Amino acid sequence: MIILFGTFIFLARSATSNVIKGDVFEGIITNMNLQSQVLDGMGVYDKNCNAIENGLTQCDGGIQTEKGLLNFNYKHNMHMQKCIDQGQKLKVEIFEGNKARVTRL
DSSP, X not given: OHHHHHHHHHHHHHHHHHHHHOOEEXXXXXXXXOOSEEEEEEEEEEEEEEEOSTTOEXXXXXXXXXXXXXXXXXEEOTTTXXXXXXXXXXXXXXXXXXXXXXXXX
């Protein structure tokens, strides 16, 4: 029983530490076409958040980078991951077709 409880506590703390290290969002850049690359960014806005399906919300996050202000359209569960915040440091990975992965640092 003690081992089971200890395992549960360890797994719960591990999940919390992942949130502290940064959340990962996947979506698409909607306002410009970019080649595959990795950019440093800063959160500028998060707006147009609308509930869609299965507890997910679809949002537009503004991310300032050296290539300009990107509009990042993404889906996330607001109960598990809060929206991208203004002033937040971000890593933006751009893939083919303007698909993107944004990591909150």
